[in-house]
Amino acid sequence: MKKILPHIVLILIGIMFIFPFLWLLSTSFKSGTDASALSLNLIPKKINWENYKEIFVKVPFLRYCINTLFLAIIGIVGQMLTSSMVAYSLSGINWWGKKVLFPIILSTILLPYQVTMIPVYLIYNKLHLVGTYWPLIIPYFLASAINIFLMRQFFITLPTSLMEAASIDGASHFTIYTKIILPLSKPVLAAVSVFTFLNVWSDFLGPLIYINNQSMFTVSLGLKSFIGEHSVEWNLIMAASAVTTIPIIIIFFFAQKQFIEGITLTGIKG
Amino acid sequence: MKKKHKDTIAGLLFASPWIIGFLIFTLYPIIISLYYGFTDFSIFKPPIFVGLDNYKALFKDELFIKSLNNTLYMTAFATPINLLFGLGTAMLLNMKIKGMSFYRTIFYIPSIVPQVAATILWVWILNARYGLLNNILKIFGIYQPNWFQDPNYTKPALIIMGMWATGTIMIIFLAALQDIPRSFYESADIDGANNWNKFIKITLPTLSPVILYQLIVSIIFNFQIFTQAWVIGEAGGGGNAGLFGGPENSILFYATYIFYNAFSYFKMGKASAMAWILFIITAFITWLVFKTSNKWVTYGGE
Numbered sequence: 001m002k003k004i005l006p007h008i009v010l011i012l013i014g015i016m017f018i019f020p021f022l023w024l025l026s027t028s029f030k031s032g033t034d035a036s037a038l039s040l041n042l043i044p045k046k047i048n049w050e051n052y053k054e055i056f057v058k059v060p061f062l063r064y065c066i067n068t069l070f071l072a073i074i075g076i077v078g079q080m081l082t083s084s085m086v087a088y089s090l091s092g093i094n095w096w097g098k099k100v101l102f103p104i105i106l107s108t109i110l111l112p113y114q115v116t117m118i119p120v121y122l123i124y125n126k127l128h129l130v131g132t133y134w135p136l137i138i139p140y141f142l143a144s145a146i147n148i149f150l151m152r153q154f155f156i157t158l159p160t161s162l163m164e165a166a167s168i169d170g171a172s173h174f175t176i177y178t179k180i181i182l183p184l185s186k187p188v189l190a191a192v193s194v195f196t197f198l199n200v201w202s203d204f205l206g207p208l209i210y211i212n213n214q215s216m217f218t219v220s221l222g223l224k225s226f227i228g229e230h231s232v233e234w235n236l237i238m239a240a241s242a243v244t245t246i247p248i249i250i251i252f253f254f255a256q257k258q259f260i261e262g263i264t265l266t267g268i269k270g
Numbered sequence: 271m272k273k274k275h276k277d278t279i280a281g282l283l284f285a286s287p288w289i290i291g292f293l294i295f296t297l298y299p300i301i302i303s304l305y306y307g308f309t310d311f312s313i314f315k316p317p318i319f320v321g322l323d324n325y326k327a328l329f330k331d332e333l334f335i336k337s338l339n340n341t342l343y344m345t346a347f348a349t350p351i352n353l354l355f356g357l358g359t360a361m362l363l364n365m366k367i368k369g370m371s372f373y374r375t376i377f378y379i380p381s382i383v384p385q386v387a388a389t390i391l392w393v394w395i396l397n398a399r400y401g402l403l404n405n406i407l408k409i410f411g412i413y414q415p416n417w418f419q420d421p422n423y424t425k426p427a428l429i430i431m432g433m434w435a436t437g438t439i440m441i442i443f444l445a446a447l448q449d450i451p452r453s454f455y456e457s458a459d460i461d462g463a464n465n466w467n468k469f470i471k472i473t474l475p476t477l478s479p480v481i482l483y484q485l486i487v488s489i490i491f492n493f494q495i496f497t498q499a500w501v502i503g504e505a506g507g508g509g510n511a512g513l514f515g516g517p518e519n520s521i522l523f524y525a526t527y528i529f530y531n532a533f534s535y536f537k538m539g540k541a542s543a544m545a546w547i548l549f550i551i552t553a554f555i556t557w558l559v560f561k562t563s564n565k566w567v568t569y570g571g572e
Binding site: 007014018019021037085089090093096098101105111113114115118125142143174202204205224237241249 | 280
């Protein structure tokens, strides 16, 4: 009995967690009338693949996916490059900034987005960049506190003997960073990529502020505008939500280790 | 050139992406928005200094007070509920049982569902008539709330939605639990301690630094609730729900109201004043939590 009880509790909680998700998939395959029927049938009467076809026809959902993927790839490149540079500065180089900058960087993690939102918008407005992707790209090339922290924690675990040896041989910091640190950092670079992808893919507020042209919408923004236009067609809305969610789930299954380790190390999601 | 100078230059160069970003997109905005808060300012006309007018107007503005109250409600209820739920599930997963990684995956997955999609899903599940939850409640003969039309139930609905996505907190607690040396418990066993005593005397104190950090992150996170409320305004309420604040503005949150003032009404001065109040509130709460933490957080070595 003592062994079974935990499993029963875990299974019940597990159902609570997974059932809403199955309900999403189930509704996404139902017909319009089946979806709004008063029933708890998880299995649709008939599998309607047409729902998925319809959302791609009715709204440029494919376009939204490509837009978001484009932003995510640029964001990943930006973060891998700049956050790792700053992390190296805080771990591999002996200078006064190491001690001064690190606490400031950590404290910015707790700064609410809304505190800086308006002046940042006004800066981009002055530069005539509102309505372009630049405000969604530039921040990713200015390093992010959480990724700096994640990478710094990884860098300080690397064997210092390698770097010391290179340094004695007269290697510059640039050489040590590109030839020694980065090649050893694949696990943490993978974690940063995964979190950056998740961030860009899920971001709503950023695109809401800066993107007004529908052809430039990201998935989250597209999904929101979709529910505005089709407010009662729950089967279609669920199909669109599934399309938004499934790429994330797939990535999670490929990169589960990076996810868990990254979260554990930083104590925060992305 | 001396090595020390060389290192300083290299350090600065390598740190420059963050330094530039910090100066332009963090420090400057914080300072300039203090000034904007004292001005009458829209993007169409330059700022005019008006002293404390924005602040005075805000504290007479019913919607501002409402948004602040709603936000404090979520902070006060969602934060402890999420932390307790996260800790509870983590402790369940920390038992030596088969299939732990499977359960962990199941519990965690909802946390990575994009917020817009998760919100839409829950608006559907909590649909008063066709929704999954009310249909289940009906079977058991329990009262079925009109979740997104009844102002008494909108915030509890958001709390339920939030509990679904506590996987991140769970993972962090789970890792911390696994770090507690087994010898701690073994010596307690020798002393004949029961499970509750072990939890109070060993688990909680050892976890306290993690709880502290999660508490602060959660509070600040709850102060920024935006997406859920914004999407519900569109998907849940329909036409009778008022604008984006839900029925009777019961889910008008601080972040939503800033957004409104800034980008719908272009009242940049008022919105900046709100941003500064948010800055002060969150800084104060963080300070307060840290301050009280020396009473309950123990940083033990081994």
